[in-house]
Amino acid sequence: GQQLNQSPQSMFIQEGEDVSMNCTSSSIFNTWLWYKQDPGEGPVLLIALYKAGELTSNGRLTAQFGITRKDSFLNISASIPSDVGIYFCAGQPLQGAQKLVFGQGTRLTINP
């Protein structure tokens, strides 16, 4: 089945540093979504990408839909304590309609 490889699995950074994470797949995806999940809560949508090559920002967050349609990255600039959490990439495969395939998540820890 389709899988998304998300890396890194965890990150330990200092407050103020920039963060970069990415997802890759062997299959083509039609849509890429990035979510953040806090403990005990549902994932919160951060950025949605619909076109290959699309670069979208949401405040300090920037994400891009890879040209090959098989990858996406998320950057967080000038990290702050509330950025702590687990970040997930999710893709909608061309044939899968509303079915989302998720990456394994990147756990972000920030040292003050």
Added chain:
Amino acid sequence: KAGVTQTPRYLIKTRGQQVTLSCSPISGHRSVSWYQQTPGQGLQFLFEYFSETQRNKGNFPGRFSGRQFSNSRSEMNVSTLELGDSALYLCASSPGQLREQYFGPGTRLTVT
């Protein structure tokens, strides 16, 4: 607009019992998807409903079923519960096909 709501938030059941979880989507959203989240398997797609019809189904046994009502509210049922069904069950709503999905807070099911 109010977000996706799920009830109950927490549930404890005994092996062999059945359970019904409820989801109310964002007003105007007609697509509702269900996901299971566990530490070992991550986020896995269960099924998706649109206009009271199941459009997509994941690789889960028949003990997992769902339905959608005319007001787009959805329920998920798990029969003959097993210990391995303990998980966070997440509902997500979407305004349309291949668009972003918004998650509810989830129902934490514990099977003892």
